[in-house]
Every structure is written in structure tokens, then in C-alpha cells.
Amino acid sequence: MSETITGAELERAGAALAAESARFAGLGWMRGTSGNLSVALRSDPLRLAVTASGRDKGLLRAEDVVVVDADGAAVPDQPRPDQRPSAEAGLHARIARVAGAGAVVHVHVLAPVLAAERWPGGVVLRDLEMLKGLGRGAHDDVVTVPVVANSQDMTWLGDRFEDGFDPATPALIVARHGVYVWGDDLEQARHRAECLEWLVSFTLAANQAGHI
């Protein structure tokens, strides 16, 4: 694959990002214009296709996408110079870099944000079959999803992410904000986001009922 990202390549990535965004919007996880998704196009130097900022995520088009670099900044000379990346593209890029992720989804789903209120030091998930959906074990495995405080400073957030990074745990909760989940590709990242939501919803409900 050449270093230059062509318009056709970016449009394919944009169409995939738009389709996944519409799906998340249908789940109610991208209310308003919240959340953003990214997929890696190149690893060295890192280039990500990120959903453009400020759009209705249920109505995104293949062209609502922008190429960013390893700092989340829009690269010059790109096929969609008219689009603006979200500030959060900086954290997408950091996660892609540190975790080697091929795709990152950031959605404002309620359960993990509530769980971060309950467990601000990290949300512990264990002994649940659905953990296999995160690439972990259904037994004899303790998964702690890190929780970091919210911030508008993506470098600070990225540092906090790195502080708590465990290569075996493909998720990060930003308190009072939302969740980042990643994987090898967009489908795996979405599957993991879906599983995380189930796991955290179960754990919260079981805790509130006094079972755990």
C-alpha cells in the first residue's frame, strides 16, 4: 500500500465509519453529535481516518471523514481538506499508537459512565462469559477497565490512558463522559463495545441488587 492516501481509499474508510456510526446512533450511544470513530489507514507514519466533527452520527456520509496524524491533527494535502477532526482525534491517535489498534470507537453509552461514578478507581469485571468478547477469560480472570477523569486536554488524557494501559484490556472509561473501545478493525471494536456495555450493565445491576 502506497504512502499516499487516495480519495477512493478514504471514501471506503468513510463509508465504513458512517455505517458503524449509524448503527451506534440507532443504539442511542451517539446522542446529539457526540462520539467519534476512527480506523487506521497507515501505521508508519500513523494515519487515521476519523469521523468529522459536529455531525449527526445517524446521518454521516462517506465524505464526512478526515485524515489525522499521530497527534490527531488533520494532515495537509488530504482528500477531504474541508472536514475538521474532533479534538478527541488526539486520544484516538494515542490509543491507536499505544495499543496498536486498527480501529477505535468512542461512544457516550450510559452504563460505563454510571459505573465510573460507582467505581472511580476502575470497573472490575469477572466470571462472566461475555468477557470472551473482550478477548479475556470467562473464568479465573479479573478485568479492570480503567477510569480516567474527564478533561479537554487530550495530551493529559492520553498520559492518563498510558499510565493505566494494560494491553489485555481494550477499553477506557472517561468519567462523566463516555467510553473508548478498540480492536483490530471496526467490527471488532464495535463487538467489544457491545460486550462491554452488557458486562457493565450486568455488573452495575447485580451490584445495586446486592449480589456483588
Next chain:
Amino acid sequence: MSETITGAELERAGAALAAESARFAGLGWMRGTSGNLSVALRSDPLRLAVTASGRDKGLLRAEDVVVVDADGAAVPDQPRPDQRPSAEAGLHARIARVAGAGAVVHVHVLAPVLAAERWPGGVVLRDLEMLKGLGRGAHDDVVTVPVVANSQDMTWLGDRFEDGFDPATPALIVARHGVYVWGDDLEQARHRAECLEWLVSFTLAANQAGHI
């Protein structure tokens, strides 16, 4: 733009209102024939296109729309003289006038009505990323969504709205009734309604769990 509202102009507005109504109905926020949406067509004198009264909001047609004036009364000589505005058009018009809103959505979504029972003096939202969806700050900003008692008297309701009006807060909860949310256009008004629902759902759940 001329002062006369043409049938074609009104039909375009009606189609947009019908599409947004169907979306809200799909969310379960316009049960029965409840709720209504409006969009400003002229500012001086004020003219709003409002969804017609008594219709299934999931099945609204572009022609189910009526033009009202600054008091919410149907104007004479309009393209759709056969349609009747809701009594609530009076509050839509008042909000459009006072807040300078381009669109107002009124939906019967459960969370804010429950929050008004909990906090009848106003629902306080703070330290939440989603506040940016209301045009406010994710940090160091306290948003109090006003709560007013329910009434069938739109002038009284409008006065109460004005009493508590803060130009920075584009929402009003009518206790035991529903919510009004507004913005520059229909899409922004809907985005804000979606964000408000998330913010209030989170705040209620976190409060019930004892976190705030």
C-alpha cells in the same frame, strides 16, 4: 425572502417537521398524539410552522402543518387553512420570540418529567461532557434547567418561562408534562433534546445510586 409564505415553502417546512416527528416517535417521546414541533419561517412579524394538532406523530405528512403568529394563533390566508394548531403553539411562539430560537421541539420524554418530581426548583446538570451538546461547558459550568408547573394557560406558562429564562440554557421542563428544547434549527433543537435526555437520565440514575 418575501413576506408571503407560499405553499411550497410551507410544505418544505412540513416535510422537515414530519421527518423529525417520526424520529421522535420512534424514540417513544411522542406517544399517542402528544408533543409538537415548530420551525420559524419569518422573524418580523414572527411566523412559525407548527405540527398540526391531534395527529399520530409517527405518521405525520408534509401537509400536517399550520402557520401561526407570535401568539401561536393560526394566521388567516395561509396555505393550510384546514389544519388546526395545538394550544401549545402559544408557548412555542413565546420561546421563539424570547429566545430567538429557529426551532422548538416539545416532547413527552420520561426522564426530565421524573427529574422535575425530584428537583421541582430546577434540574442542575454539571461536570458532564454532554453539556457541550447544549452549548455549555463540560467543566466549571452549572446548568440549571428551569422547571415550571403544568398549566393549560399558555400565557401563564409563557410568563413562568420568561421569569426563569437564561439565554444560555435552551430547555424548559414542564412538570408532570414534558420538555421544550430549542435551537437555531430543527436539527440543533433535536440534538439538544437528545443530549438533555442523556444528561438528565445520567443525573437521575447517579442521584438514585447515591453518587450525587
Next chain:
Amino acid sequence: MSETITGAELERAGAALAAESARFAGLGWMRGTSGNLSVALRSDPLRLAVTASGRDKGLLRAEDVVVVDADGAAVPDQPRPDQRPSAEAGLHARIARVAGAGAVVHVHVLAPVLAAERWPGGVVLRDLEMLKGLGRGAHDDVVTVPVVANSQDMTWLGDRFEDGFDPATPALIVARHGVYVWGDDLEQARHRAECLEWLVSFTLAANQAGHI
């Protein structure tokens, strides 16, 4: 309109019943093959078109309909003699007769059944705008939705319904079972069912939170 119900007339009624059934199934209010809907075809003698028994309510066809009499029994010489009415058709017919309803919907929606556990003597709804969706007042009106015990004896159930019947209240909760809601036509009956669900969900949640 002649006394004879033609195949074409019944098919029109069946198509309307199928469309409404699919809508309720989409809401999750007709799980399995539960629930049934009816619409009056003649008033004297009473003839109802009722959804056929044992079918998936999300996949009902226009021909999945049967004509019943004032006792809920399939009439002889009808266009769809191959279809079997539900036993519950007896209660549909009783409600149509006593309340003069043009349509009756019976759905297994969770909130009213939970409310019947909380308030077995009747579910009181008051001071809520959505009450207008039941044809009642948003203020200065107290609506008590009757609750009757579950039974497989439709005559007994019908007697209990008549015992508590108030012409101003178009709904009946059958404890540990579901709800009957009626109106002049199918659309009004559905609108009322939607409003009832909202009203009862609000009232239950507000009660559990200690507000009422």
C-alpha cells in the same frame, strides 16, 4: 352497510389489525404470540374482526383474522372459517358491547402489570398532561384504572370488568396478565395504550422514588 360481512371487508379489517399488531410487536408488547386486537364491523348484532389465535403478532397477515359475535364466538358462514379466535375474544366482545368501543387492543405490556402488583385495588393516575390522551383532564381529575384478577373464564372476567366499568376510563388491567385499552377506532385505541403505558411508567417510577 349490509349485514353480510364480505371477504373484502374482512380483509381490509385484517390488514389494519395486522399493521397495528406489527407495531405493538415492535414495541415488545406482544411477545411470543401474546395479545390480540379487535375492531367492530357491525353493532347490531355485534360483529368483531379479531386477530387469529396463536400467531406471531409481528408477522400477521390480512387473512389472519376471524369474525366473532357478541360472545366472542366465531360466527358461522364467515369469510375466514379456517381461523380460530382467541378465547380472549369473549372479553373483547364484552368490552365492545359495554363500552361501545370501535376497537379494543389487548397487549402484554410490563408497566401496568407491575403497577397492578403495587396497587391491586386500581391504579390511580392524576395531574398529568398525558391523561388528555385518555380523554381525561390534566388537572382536577382522578383516573382510576381498574385492576381485575386474572382468569381463564371470560364470563367471570367480563363480569368483573362490568363491575368496575366507568365509561370515562377506557382501560382495564388484568393482574399478572396484561392490559385492555379501547377507543372509537384502532388508532385511538393504540394512542390510548401508548399514553397509558407512559402514565403508568411515570407513576410507578415516581412512586418508587418516593415522590408520590
Next chain:
Amino acid sequence: MSETITGAELERAGAALAAESARFAGLGWMRGTSGNLSVALRSDPLRLAVTASGRDKGLLRAEDVVVVDADGAAVPDQPRPDQRPSAEAGLHARIARVAGAGAVVHVHVLAPVLAAERWPGGVVLRDLEMLKGLGRGAHDDVVTVPVVANSQDMTWLGDRFEDGFDPATPALIVARHGVYVWGDDLEQARHRAECLEWLVSFTLAANQAGHI
């Protein structure tokens, strides 16, 4: 029907499994790639068509299906030798064999898994009309849905299933995992899964509210 399973026969089964999977995925009961469905093709020797492992259940195709034997192992010389069955196919086959089921659905629906935390010895359902959807009585019948601990050993799980098997109860909850529900065909199995979810949701909520 001949002993040989043809590609056309398997494709028909796969199309039915894909359609039901998409429906369950839409309900949120097959998050990530979780869950699997099966339908019996032959009884002696037992042959099941099972959804292939590791796929998005909302996007399954008719060819994403594999034939397994009475132990849940892929049979040689089958039309889709490229597909891999889930390990859980072993429990599907055991249930089909022991219960004589024509179809088995395994979904990760939240309510039964929460109920298993509350009632690890079995979830008791009684005096509910919806029990008829499980083939049981709405009155004077006590249904105990067995709960077994989670395991990756399908033989062990199958033994626990057999230990608690009651031919009148077509469901099994695997704690901290999900639920198996079966019936004569896929539609009946789905109907029963839907009814079980309603019954358990009601029972959990009524228990939490102190009514039962």
C-alpha cells in the same frame, strides 16, 4: 427425507437461522458475536444445523451454518466444511437429544442472568398468563427454570442440564452467561425465549419492589 443433507437443504436452514439471529440481534440479545441458534435436520442419527462461530449475528448469511452431530462436532463431508461450529454446539446437541427439541436458541439476554444471581437454585415463575407461552399453566402451576453454573466444558454443562431436566420446562439458565430455550421449531423456540424474558423481567422487578 434422505440421510444425506444437501447444500440446498442446509442453505434453507441457514437462511432461517440467519433471519432469527438478525431478529435477536435487533433485540440486543446477541451482542458482539455472542449466542448461537440451531435447528434439527435429522433425528437418527441426530444432525443439527448450527450458526457458525465468531460471526456478527445481525449480519449472518445463509451460508454461515454448519452441520453437527449428537456431540456437537462438525460432521465430515458436509456442504459447508469451511465453517466452524461454536463449542456450545455440544450443549445444543445435548438439549436437542434429551428434550427432543426441533430448535434451540442460546442468547445472552440480561434479565435471566440477573435472576440467576438472585435465585441461584432456580428461577420460580408462577401465576402469570405469559406462562402459557412456555406451554405451562397461567394458574396452579409452578415453573422452576433451572440454573446451572457456567463452564467451558460442554459435557459437564450437559450433565448438569440433564440432572435438572424437566420435560415440561423448555429453558435453562447458565449463570453469568445466558439462556438456552427450545421448542419444536425455530419460531416456537423464539416465542418461548421472548416469553421467558418477559416472565423473568416481571418477576425480578416485582421482587425488587417487594411484591413477591
